[in-house]
Amino acid sequence: MTETKTKHVEMLAKQIVELQERLREAEEKAEEMTRLKSSLLTNMSHEIRTPLTSMLAHAAILESRLDDENLEAVRAIKRAGARLTETLNSVLTLAQLDGQFLQPSPEDLDLVELVTETVDSLRPQADDKELALYVSAQQDELPTHCDPRCMRRILVNLIENAVKFTDHGEIEVAVSTDDDDIIIEVRDTGAGISEDFIHDMFEEFTQESTGLTRTHEGSGLGLAITKRLVEAMDGAIDVDSEKDRGTTFKVRLPWIDACAPQDSNDETCDLAAMLAKSARCGSSQTLPSMSVLLVEDNRDIRRVLSQLLEALGDVVTCSDAETALRAAGEREFDVVIMDISLPRMDGVQALQKLRTMNGYQDIPVIAMTGHALPGDRERFLEAGFTDYIGKPFPPSALLKKLRKRLCS
Incomplete structure:
Protein backbone atom coordinates (compact mmCIF):
# COMPACT_ATOMS: atom_id res chain seq x y z
CA MET A 1 0.00 0.00 0.00
CA THR A 2 2.81 2.40 0.95
CA GLU A 3 4.69 1.54 -2.24
CA THR A 4 1.55 2.33 -4.32
CA LYS A 5 1.17 5.73 -2.61
CA THR A 6 4.82 6.49 -3.21
CA LYS A 7 4.51 5.71 -6.89
CA HIS A 8 1.37 7.84 -7.07
CA VAL A 9 3.14 10.79 -5.44
CA GLU A 10 6.13 10.36 -7.76
CA MET A 11 3.79 10.33 -10.76
CA LEU A 12 2.04 13.52 -9.59
CA ALA A 13 5.38 15.20 -8.97
CA LYS A 14 6.51 14.27 -12.48
CA GLN A 15 3.28 15.65 -13.94
CA ILE A 16 3.75 18.91 -12.01
CA VAL A 17 7.29 19.25 -13.33
CA GLU A 18 6.07 18.60 -16.88
CA LEU A 19 3.28 21.16 -16.50
CA GLN A 20 5.73 23.73 -15.14
CA GLU A 21 8.01 23.11 -18.11
CA ARG A 22 5.12 23.48 -20.54
CA LEU A 23 4.06 26.70 -18.81
CA ARG A 24 7.62 28.06 -19.04
CA GLU A 25 7.77 27.20 -22.74
CA ALA A 26 4.37 28.82 -23.33
CA GLU A 27 5.49 31.98 -21.52
CA GLU A 28 8.69 32.12 -23.58
CA LYS A 29 6.71 31.62 -26.77
CA ALA A 30 4.25 34.36 -25.79
CA GLU A 31 7.14 36.74 -25.02
CA GLU A 32 8.73 35.93 -28.38
CA MET A 33 5.43 36.55 -30.19
CA THR A 34 5.08 39.86 -28.39
CA ARG A 35 8.62 40.82 -29.40
CA LEU A 36 7.99 39.84 -33.02
CA LYS A 37 4.71 41.76 -33.08
CA SER A 38 6.42 44.86 -31.71
CA SER A 39 9.20 44.50 -34.30
CA LEU A 40 6.66 44.07 -37.10
CA LEU A 41 4.79 47.19 -36.01
CA THR A 42 8.00 49.21 -35.90
CA ASN A 43 9.21 48.02 -39.32
CA MET A 44 5.78 48.40 -40.93
CA SER A 45 5.46 51.93 -39.58
CA HIS A 46 8.88 52.96 -40.88
CA GLU A 47 8.57 51.31 -44.30
CA ILE A 48 5.21 52.94 -45.05
CA ARG A 49 5.86 56.35 -43.52
CA THR A 50 9.11 56.93 -45.42
CA PRO A 51 7.61 56.82 -48.96
CA LEU A 52 4.57 58.73 -47.70
CA THR A 53 6.87 61.51 -46.53
CA SER A 54 8.47 61.73 -49.97
CA MET A 55 5.11 61.68 -51.76
CA LEU A 56 3.49 64.41 -49.64
CA ALA A 57 6.57 66.65 -49.65
CA HIS A 58 6.84 66.46 -53.44
CA ALA A 59 3.12 67.23 -53.69
CA ALA A 60 3.62 70.31 -51.52
CA ILE A 61 6.35 71.60 -53.84
CA LEU A 62 4.25 70.94 -56.94
CA GLU A 63 1.26 72.70 -55.37
CA SER A 64 3.29 75.90 -55.09
CA ARG A 65 4.48 75.75 -58.71
CA LEU A 66 1.60 74.47 -60.86
CA ASP A 67 -1.13 76.48 -62.54
CA ASP A 68 -4.76 76.22 -61.51
CA GLU A 69 -5.54 73.68 -64.21
CA ASN A 70 -3.18 71.10 -62.68
CA LEU A 71 -3.58 71.99 -59.02
CA GLU A 72 -6.53 69.67 -58.41
CA ALA A 73 -4.48 66.61 -59.39
CA VAL A 74 -1.84 67.50 -56.79
CA ARG A 75 -4.47 68.18 -54.16
CA ALA A 76 -6.01 64.77 -54.90
CA ILE A 77 -2.58 63.22 -54.23
CA LYS A 78 -2.39 65.08 -50.91
CA ARG A 79 -5.89 63.97 -49.90
CA ALA A 80 -5.08 60.36 -50.79
CA GLY A 81 -1.83 60.58 -48.83
CA ALA A 82 -3.62 62.01 -45.82
CA ARG A 83 -6.22 59.24 -45.95
CA LEU A 84 -3.53 56.56 -46.22
CA THR A 85 -1.68 58.11 -43.28
CA GLU A 86 -4.84 58.08 -41.19
CA THR A 87 -5.57 54.44 -42.05
CA LEU A 88 -2.00 53.47 -41.18
CA ASN A 89 -2.20 55.31 -37.85
CA SER A 90 -5.52 53.61 -37.03
CA VAL A 91 -4.29 50.10 -37.78
CA LEU A 92 -1.05 50.59 -35.84
CA THR A 93 -2.82 52.19 -32.88
CA LEU A 94 -5.30 49.31 -32.71
CA ALA A 95 -2.46 46.77 -32.86
CA GLN A 96 -0.67 48.59 -30.05
CA LEU A 97 -3.81 48.65 -27.93
CA ASP A 98 -4.31 44.93 -28.53
CA GLY A 99 -0.72 44.19 -27.55
CA GLN A 100 -0.83 46.58 -24.58
CA PHE A 101 2.16 48.46 -26.02
CA LEU A 102 0.38 51.80 -25.75
CA GLN A 103 0.33 53.37 -22.31
CA PRO A 104 -0.76 56.99 -21.71
CA SER A 105 2.06 59.41 -20.84
CA PRO A 106 0.37 62.33 -19.04
CA TRP A 255 -9.81 66.11 -13.87
CA ILE A 256 -6.26 66.15 -12.56
CA ASP A 257 -5.36 69.76 -11.95
CA ALA A 258 -2.00 71.16 -13.06
CA CYS A 259 -0.22 74.45 -13.40
CA ALA A 260 -1.12 76.31 -16.58
CA PRO A 261 1.61 76.08 -19.23
CA GLN A 262 3.71 79.23 -19.52
CA ASP A 263 3.36 81.37 -22.63
CA SER A 264 6.26 80.60 -24.94
CA ASN A 265 5.88 83.88 -26.85
CA ASP A 266 6.28 81.81 -30.01
CA GLU A 267 4.25 84.29 -32.01
CA THR A 268 7.01 86.89 -31.61
CA CYS A 269 9.36 84.85 -33.76
CA ASP A 270 7.99 84.21 -37.24
CA LEU A 271 10.50 82.48 -39.51
CA ALA A 272 8.97 83.72 -42.75
CA ALA A 273 9.03 87.31 -41.50
CA MET A 274 12.63 86.94 -40.35
CA LEU A 275 13.74 85.55 -43.70
CA ALA A 276 11.87 88.28 -45.54
CA LYS A 277 13.52 90.88 -43.36
CA SER A 278 16.91 89.32 -44.06
CA ALA A 279 16.32 89.64 -47.80
CA ARG A 280 15.21 93.29 -47.52
CA CYS A 281 17.70 94.71 -45.07
CA GLY A 282 21.26 95.92 -45.48
CA SER A 283 24.30 94.04 -44.20
CA SER A 284 24.17 95.54 -40.71
CA GLN A 285 20.65 94.29 -40.14
CA THR A 286 20.79 91.04 -42.10
CA LEU A 287 19.93 88.00 -40.06
CA PRO A 288 22.51 85.21 -40.15
CA SER A 289 21.48 82.44 -42.51
CA MET A 290 20.92 79.00 -41.05
CA SER A 291 23.24 76.19 -42.11
CA VAL A 292 21.52 72.82 -42.02
CA LEU A 293 23.04 69.34 -42.09
CA LEU A 294 20.38 66.92 -43.37
CA VAL A 295 21.10 63.21 -42.84
CA GLU A 296 18.62 60.94 -44.68
CA ASP A 297 19.25 57.71 -46.58
CA ASN A 298 16.18 58.00 -48.82
CA ARG A 299 17.25 59.85 -51.99
CA ASP A 300 13.80 61.28 -52.79
CA ILE A 301 13.33 62.68 -49.28
CA ARG A 302 16.84 64.19 -49.33
CA ARG A 303 16.11 65.94 -52.59
CA VAL A 304 12.70 67.32 -51.70
CA LEU A 305 13.68 68.48 -48.21
CA SER A 306 16.76 70.13 -49.61
CA GLN A 307 14.51 72.15 -51.94
CA LEU A 308 12.19 73.06 -49.09
CA LEU A 309 15.04 74.18 -46.85
CA GLU A 310 16.92 76.25 -49.44
CA ALA A 311 15.20 79.43 -48.23
CA LEU A 312 16.92 79.01 -44.86
CA GLY A 313 20.40 79.29 -46.32
CA ASP A 314 23.04 76.61 -46.75
CA VAL A 315 21.84 72.96 -46.79
CA VAL A 316 24.27 70.03 -46.88
CA THR A 317 22.78 66.56 -47.39
CA CYS A 318 24.29 63.19 -46.48
CA SER A 319 22.98 59.67 -47.03
CA ASP A 320 24.71 58.00 -44.08
CA ALA A 321 26.04 58.79 -40.62
CA GLU A 322 29.73 58.42 -41.43
CA THR A 323 29.57 61.00 -44.21
CA ALA A 324 27.55 63.33 -41.97
CA LEU A 325 30.12 63.09 -39.16
CA ARG A 326 32.92 63.94 -41.60
CA ALA A 327 30.92 66.96 -42.84
CA ALA A 328 30.33 68.07 -39.24
CA GLY A 329 34.07 67.76 -38.57
CA GLU A 330 34.87 70.11 -41.42
CA ARG A 331 32.52 72.91 -40.32
CA GLU A 332 29.96 73.79 -37.68
CA PHE A 333 26.27 73.67 -38.64
CA ASP A 334 23.50 75.61 -36.92
CA VAL A 335 21.12 72.64 -36.84
CA VAL A 336 21.23 68.95 -37.74
CA ILE A 337 18.22 66.97 -39.01
CA MET A 338 18.94 63.27 -38.48
CA ASP A 339 17.08 60.21 -39.71
CA ILE A 340 17.18 57.26 -37.29
CA SER A 341 17.28 54.23 -39.59
CA LEU A 342 20.56 54.68 -41.45
CA PRO A 343 22.94 52.15 -43.02
CA ARG A 344 25.81 50.80 -40.85
CA MET A 345 25.43 53.40 -38.07
CA ASP A 346 21.97 54.47 -36.88
CA GLY A 347 20.94 57.99 -35.94
CA VAL A 348 21.23 57.45 -32.18
CA GLN A 349 24.80 56.18 -32.49
CA ALA A 350 25.61 59.07 -34.81
CA LEU A 351 24.19 61.54 -32.29
CA GLN A 352 26.39 60.11 -29.53
CA LYS A 353 29.50 60.57 -31.68
CA LEU A 354 28.37 64.03 -32.81
CA ARG A 355 28.01 65.24 -29.22
CA THR A 356 31.68 64.44 -28.55
CA MET A 357 32.84 66.65 -31.43
CA ASN A 358 34.08 70.18 -30.84
CA GLY A 359 31.25 72.72 -31.07
CA TYR A 360 28.39 70.18 -31.17
CA GLN A 361 27.58 69.76 -27.48
CA ASP A 362 24.65 72.20 -27.70
CA ILE A 363 23.82 72.29 -31.44
CA PRO A 364 20.12 71.38 -32.01
CA VAL A 365 19.74 67.90 -33.48
CA ILE A 366 16.23 66.98 -34.65
CA ALA A 367 15.26 63.31 -35.01
CA MET A 368 13.31 62.87 -38.25
CA THR A 369 12.04 59.32 -38.50
CA GLY A 370 9.42 56.82 -39.55
CA HIS A 371 9.54 55.41 -36.02
CA ALA A 372 6.41 57.28 -35.01
CA LEU A 373 4.61 54.94 -32.63
CA PRO A 374 3.59 56.11 -29.14
CA GLY A 375 6.68 56.16 -26.95
CA ASP A 376 9.13 56.69 -29.83
CA ARG A 377 9.27 60.46 -29.34
CA GLU A 378 10.10 60.08 -25.65
CA ARG A 379 12.70 57.40 -26.43
CA PHE A 380 14.60 59.60 -28.88
CA LEU A 381 14.43 62.68 -26.68
CA GLU A 382 15.85 60.62 -23.80
CA ALA A 383 18.63 59.52 -26.17
CA GLY A 384 19.68 63.16 -26.44
CA PHE A 385 17.90 64.58 -29.47
CA THR A 386 16.79 68.21 -29.11
CA ASP A 387 13.50 67.68 -30.90
CA TYR A 388 11.56 65.05 -32.85
CA ILE A 389 9.34 64.91 -35.92
CA GLY A 390 7.63 61.74 -37.13
CA LYS A 391 7.13 60.85 -40.78
CA PRO A 392 5.08 61.70 -42.71
CA PHE A 393 4.81 65.38 -41.85
CA PRO A 394 3.69 68.54 -43.67
CA PRO A 395 6.62 70.80 -44.63
CA SER A 396 5.19 73.50 -42.36
CA ALA A 397 5.70 71.22 -39.34
CA LEU A 398 9.43 70.88 -40.04
CA LEU A 399 9.76 74.63 -40.63
CA LYS A 400 8.02 75.23 -37.31
CA LYS A 401 10.60 73.03 -35.57
CA LEU A 402 13.42 74.96 -37.22
CA ARG A 403 11.80 78.29 -36.36
CA LYS A 404 11.70 77.23 -32.72
CA ARG A 405 15.40 76.34 -32.79
CA LEU A 406 16.38 79.50 -34.68
CA CYS A 407 14.52 81.67 -32.18
CA SER A 408 16.15 79.98 -29.20
Missing part, protein backbone atom coordinates in the same frame (compact mmCIF):
# COMPACT_ATOMS: atom_id res chain seq x y z
CA GLU A 107 1.86 65.79 -18.82
CA ASP A 108 0.75 69.25 -17.77
CA LEU A 109 -1.16 71.14 -20.46
CA ASP A 110 -3.95 73.62 -21.13
CA LEU A 111 -6.84 71.55 -22.47
CA VAL A 112 -8.67 74.53 -24.00
CA GLU A 113 -5.54 75.41 -25.96
CA LEU A 114 -5.09 71.80 -27.15
CA VAL A 115 -8.74 71.55 -28.22
CA THR A 116 -8.57 74.89 -30.05
CA GLU A 117 -5.38 73.93 -31.90
CA THR A 118 -6.89 70.58 -32.92
CA VAL A 119 -10.09 72.21 -34.15
CA ASP A 120 -8.09 74.79 -36.13
CA SER A 121 -6.10 72.02 -37.82
CA LEU A 122 -9.33 70.31 -38.92
CA ARG A 123 -11.15 73.47 -40.00
CA PRO A 124 -10.23 73.08 -43.72
CA GLN A 125 -12.19 69.80 -43.79
CA ALA A 126 -15.27 71.57 -42.43
CA ASP A 127 -14.76 74.53 -44.78
CA ASP A 128 -14.76 72.16 -47.77
CA LYS A 129 -18.33 71.18 -46.82
CA GLU A 130 -19.30 74.73 -45.77
CA LEU A 131 -19.85 73.60 -42.17
CA ALA A 132 -19.40 75.84 -39.14
CA LEU A 133 -16.84 74.32 -36.74
CA TYR A 134 -16.17 76.06 -33.44
CA VAL A 135 -15.10 75.61 -29.81
CA SER A 136 -17.19 76.63 -26.82
CA ALA A 137 -15.33 76.54 -23.50
CA GLN A 138 -16.59 77.10 -19.98
CA GLN A 139 -13.36 78.98 -19.20
CA ASP A 140 -10.49 80.49 -21.18
CA GLU A 141 -7.91 78.12 -19.71
CA LEU A 142 -8.22 74.62 -18.29
CA PRO A 143 -4.92 73.39 -16.81
CA THR A 144 -4.90 69.61 -16.45
CA HIS A 145 -2.62 66.58 -16.48
CA CYS A 146 -3.22 64.11 -19.30
CA ASP A 147 -1.63 62.53 -22.39
CA PRO A 148 -1.72 65.14 -25.20
CA ARG A 149 -1.24 62.55 -27.96
CA CYS A 150 -4.11 60.36 -26.76
CA MET A 151 -6.31 63.42 -26.21
CA ARG A 152 -5.54 64.82 -29.65
CA ARG A 153 -6.29 61.46 -31.28
CA ILE A 154 -9.65 61.25 -29.48
CA LEU A 155 -10.56 64.75 -30.65
CA VAL A 156 -9.44 64.15 -34.24
CA ASN A 157 -11.44 60.91 -34.47
CA LEU A 158 -14.63 62.46 -33.12
CA ILE A 159 -14.42 65.71 -35.10
CA GLU A 160 -13.52 64.00 -38.38
CA ASN A 161 -16.40 61.59 -37.79
CA ALA A 162 -18.75 64.54 -37.29
CA VAL A 163 -17.51 66.26 -40.46
CA LYS A 164 -17.89 63.06 -42.47
CA PHE A 165 -21.53 62.51 -41.48
CA THR A 166 -22.70 66.13 -41.50
CA ASP A 167 -23.76 67.72 -44.79
CA HIS A 168 -25.39 70.91 -43.47
CA GLY A 169 -25.21 72.97 -40.30
CA GLU A 170 -22.53 73.03 -37.64
CA ILE A 171 -20.18 71.11 -35.36
CA GLU A 172 -19.55 72.30 -31.84
CA VAL A 173 -16.73 71.09 -29.59
CA ALA A 174 -17.67 71.99 -26.01
CA VAL A 175 -15.25 71.85 -23.06
CA SER A 176 -16.47 72.02 -19.48
CA THR A 177 -15.92 70.58 -16.01
CA ASP A 178 -17.91 69.40 -13.05
CA ASP A 179 -16.64 68.59 -9.56
CA ASP A 180 -14.45 65.65 -10.58
CA ASP A 181 -14.36 65.36 -14.37
CA ILE A 182 -13.43 67.12 -17.56
CA ILE A 183 -16.25 66.88 -20.10
CA ILE A 184 -15.70 67.15 -23.85
CA GLU A 185 -18.74 67.07 -26.12
CA VAL A 186 -18.70 66.93 -29.91
CA ARG A 187 -22.13 67.90 -31.24
CA ASP A 188 -23.16 67.85 -34.90
CA THR A 189 -26.30 68.44 -36.95
CA GLY A 190 -25.62 65.50 -39.22
CA ALA A 191 -27.26 62.28 -40.29
CA GLY A 192 -27.57 60.81 -36.82
CA ILE A 193 -27.27 57.15 -35.87
CA SER A 194 -30.01 54.56 -35.93
CA GLU A 195 -30.98 53.02 -32.60
CA ASP A 196 -30.10 49.54 -33.88
CA PHE A 197 -26.53 50.53 -34.74
CA ILE A 198 -25.69 52.46 -31.55
CA HIS A 199 -25.04 49.22 -29.66
CA ASP A 200 -22.39 48.13 -32.21
CA MET A 201 -20.82 51.44 -33.18
CA PHE A 202 -17.73 51.06 -30.97
CA GLU A 203 -16.86 47.65 -32.41
CA GLU A 204 -13.80 47.33 -34.67
CA PHE A 205 -14.26 47.54 -38.48
CA THR A 206 -17.94 48.38 -38.02
CA GLN A 207 -19.88 50.96 -40.05
CA GLU A 208 -23.59 51.62 -40.29
CA SER A 209 -23.38 51.72 -44.10
CA THR A 210 -21.60 48.60 -45.41
CA GLY A 211 -21.08 46.57 -48.56
CA LEU A 212 -20.85 47.74 -52.15
CA THR A 213 -23.45 50.44 -51.59
CA ARG A 214 -21.90 52.05 -48.52
CA THR A 215 -22.23 55.82 -48.52
CA HIS A 216 -19.07 56.83 -46.62
CA GLU A 217 -15.43 55.81 -46.81
CA GLY A 218 -13.36 54.71 -43.83
CA SER A 219 -11.86 51.74 -42.03
CA GLY A 220 -14.45 51.53 -39.26
CA LEU A 221 -11.72 51.82 -36.61
CA GLY A 222 -12.01 55.44 -35.44
CA LEU A 223 -14.69 55.03 -32.78
CA ALA A 224 -13.29 51.70 -31.55
CA ILE A 225 -9.89 53.31 -31.03
CA THR A 226 -11.48 56.37 -29.43
CA LYS A 227 -13.32 54.26 -26.85
CA ARG A 228 -10.23 52.28 -25.96
CA LEU A 229 -8.08 55.42 -25.64
CA VAL A 230 -10.68 57.03 -23.39
CA GLU A 231 -10.79 53.93 -21.21
CA ALA A 232 -6.98 53.79 -21.11
CA MET A 233 -7.15 57.30 -19.60
CA ASP A 234 -9.67 56.05 -16.98
CA GLY A 235 -12.55 57.82 -18.71
CA ALA A 236 -15.86 56.95 -20.34
CA ILE A 237 -17.58 57.84 -23.60
CA ASP A 238 -21.32 58.01 -24.32
CA VAL A 239 -23.36 58.87 -27.38
CA ASP A 240 -26.76 60.46 -27.81
CA SER A 241 -28.18 60.51 -31.33
CA GLU A 242 -31.37 60.76 -33.28
CA LYS A 243 -31.63 59.73 -36.91
CA ASP A 244 -31.55 62.77 -39.24
CA ARG A 245 -31.28 65.15 -36.25
CA GLY A 246 -27.62 64.91 -35.23
CA THR A 247 -25.26 63.25 -32.75
CA THR A 248 -23.48 64.17 -29.54
CA PHE A 249 -20.47 62.25 -28.26
CA LYS A 250 -19.63 62.95 -24.61
CA VAL A 251 -16.21 62.08 -23.18
CA ARG A 252 -15.62 62.17 -19.42
CA LEU A 253 -12.08 62.10 -18.07
CA PRO A 254 -10.76 62.49 -14.51
